[in-house]
Amino acid sequence: MNPDSFGNFANRSSSKWRRFPEDVLPMHVAEMDFDVAPAIRDRIKDLTDRSDLGYTGPVPEVAKAFEAFALERWSWQIAPEQLKLATDVGVAAVEILRVLTKPGDKVLLNSPVYSSFYHWIEEVHAEVSDVPLVLKGDDWVLDIAGIESAFKDGVKVYLLCSPQNPVGRVHTAKELTEIAELADRYGVTVVSDEIHAPLSWVPFTPYLALGPAAQHTGVTISSSSKAWNVAGLKAAFYITQGPEVQARLRAIPEALHWRTSLIGAFAMESAYSDSVQWLDDTVEQIQENLAFFQHEVAQKLPKAKLFNMESTYLVWVDLAGYKVDKVQHVLLQQAKVAVVPGNDHAPEDQYSNFIRFNIATSKARISEAISRISKVLEG
Numbered sequence: 001m002n003p004d005s006f007g008n009f010a011n012r013s014s015s016k017w018r019r020f021p022e023d024v025l026p027m028h029v030a031e032m033d034f035d036v037a038p039a040i041r042d043r044i045k046d047l048t049d050r051s052d053l054g055y056t057g058p059v060p061e062v063a064k065a066f067e068a069f070a071l072e073r074w075s076w077q078i079a080p081e082q083l084k085l086a087t088d089v090g091v092a093a094v095e096i097l098r099v100l101t102k103p104g105d106k107v108l109l110n111s112p113v114y115s116s117f118y119h120w121i122e123e124v125h126a127e128v129s130d131v132p133l134v135l136k137g138d139d140w141v142l143d144i145a146g147i148e149s150a151f152k153d154g155v156k157v158y159l160l161c162s163p164q165n166p167v168g169r170v171h172t173a174k175e176l177t178e179i180a181e182l183a184d185r186y187g188v189t190v191v192s193d194e195i196h197a198p199l200s201w202v203p204f205t206p207y208l209a210l211g212p213a214a215q216h217t218g219v220t221i222s223s224s225s226k227a228w229n230v231a232g233l234k235a236a237f238y239i240t241q242g243p244e245v246q247a248r249l250r251a252i253p254e255a256l257h258w259r260t261s262l263i264g265a266f267a268m269e270s271a272y273s274d275s276v277q278w279l280d281d282t283v284e285q286i287q288e289n290l291a292f293f294q295h296e297v298a299q300k301l302p303k304a305k306l307f308n309m310e311s312t313y314l315v316w317v318d319l320a321g322y323k324v325d326k327v328q329h330v331l332l333q334q335a336k337v338a339v340v341p342g343n344d345h346a347p348e349d350q351y352s353n354f355i356r357f358n359i360a361t362s363k364a365r366i367s368e369a370i371s372r373i374s375k376v377l378e379g
Contacts, residue, residue: 014232020338025369028338030165030314032229032360034282039274040228040267047263056258059085059265062237065272073198076209082246083239085260088231089195090116092221092238092256097124097157099251100189105156110142112316112345112354114165114193121159128347129155133167138308140167140316142175144182151186158183160192162207163200166316166345166356168309173205180207180214189248190218195236198227200311201283208241215242219249224271227279229360235264282360286313289359293366300374313360316342320353322377328355335372 016031047053063080070076086092101107103125109117111132121128131146147158158179163170183190192207207218223236240246271279293315297304303321319327328341342354359366 020332023336024332025337025365025372027358027361027365027369028340028356030226030358031231032282032313032358033362033365034229034285034360036230037228037271037275037278039278040230040270043266043270043274044263047266052262054262056085056260056262056265059262059269061269062265062272065269066237069272069276070206074204074206074209076206078208078239079241082241083237084252085257085265086221086236086238087234087256087259087261088225089193089221089223089236090120091259092236093117093120093159093191093193094123095252095256096191096219096221096238096249097121097126097159099249100157100191101126106150106154108147108150108155108158108188110147110161110164111347112140112166112342112351113161115340115344117159117161117193118347126157129153130347132346132350133164133169135307138306140164140169140307142171142179144175144178147179148182148186151182151188155186155188158188158190160190160207162192162194163196163204163311165196165312166314166340167307168312168314168316170200170202170204170310173210176205176207176214177210180210180217183217184213188217189245190214192218192220194220194222195226196312197222198224198279199283199286199313201287202310204311208239212242215240216244219245224268227282228267228271228275230264230267230271233264233267234261235268236260237268286360289313289361289363289366290315292363293357293359293370296367296370300370301377303377313358315357315359317355317357318353319355319377324377327353327377331355331373331376335369335376337369337372 016026016029063083067078067080105126106129107121107126108129111130129150133140134143197204219240221238225231305318331337340356342351343349
């Protein structure tokens with residue numbers, strides 16, 4: 001993995017390294033500072049060495065690789081013939097929403113949630129229906145009663161974040177089963193974004209693995225882009241498990257497949273088939289970094305509140321104890337640390353005292369970022 005000890009990666013050109021000046025520590029966007037898995041790099045090199053960079057044709061290797069990965073990791077037997085390629089998870093979500101909703105229809109989500117969910121819903125001119133997560137102790141959990149109430153109120157689609165970004169919660173099989181049964185009862189389609197699932201260190205349950213009710217109501221969107229750090233390759237997929245949802249999605253344009261990167265598709269196959277040990281090592285490194293981050297925060301930011309995490313490398317931090325208005329802006333301007341503001345994860349101005357912090361980097365970078373924040377907030 002080999003993140004550098006400190007300083008920006010001068011040889012990287014993604015948004016993470018170009019959005020802010022070089023004196024800013026970028027702890028915001030969901031991109032890891034780890035080397036890409038060797039098997040993925042070898043696959044890309046092989047394609048370029050053979051000048052094999054044409055249009056994306058049939059790539060059955062992706063479904064075959066993900067079928068084996070899902071069965072081994074989650075005991076989930078997918079329907080490989082129902083796995084369809086897409087440009088990325090966001091594009092897949094928008095195209096699915098286009099065929100499932102009309103302008104003004106309600107799409108349910110659970111704040112705090114990945115900020116792009118709001119943009120996807122806006123893009124198809126649907127309306128956000130929010131049933132926020134409930135904080136129980138140090139766990140952010142789904143409000144099942146609130147979700148049922150929203151379903152009764154006419155929600156057409158439930159955009160589920162599983163695991164939940166930014167709180168790192170892995171929703172339980174019991175919770176997801178209840179959602180599937182409610183969705184089946186009220187005729188709601190569940191679009192389960194499971195892009196962070198491989199980065200879980202507690203048992204993860206795929207929505208479509210939960211039996212008939214889930215299969216009648218669900219479509220999963222995912223990619224190797226987050227877990228294997230290859231977002232720039234532009235390849236993802238959506239998958240159904242039964243004829244009902246498959247029929248509902250028939251209007252998705254076939255061009256979605258052709259708009260997928262050939263390199264991305266074969267890199268995705270390589271991730272699921274040849275880069276599992278790299279993934280396991282990365283999850284172990286993230287857990288180690290999380291423990292280090294928790295220690296640093298306890299020592300340097302005693303008024304900050306952290307929560308239980310079970311997945312992802314994106315930590316949800318409550319800084320309300322410091323009573324600083326527009327805390328993310330203050331940290332950017334005064335501490336020279338870029339984080340994602342909490343209110344990006346809500347439909348209104350909720351969670352404005354929270355930040356999302358990326359720990360998929362070196363311990364030196366984490367320590368320096370927390371030290372900079374501490375100097376500003378602790379004085």
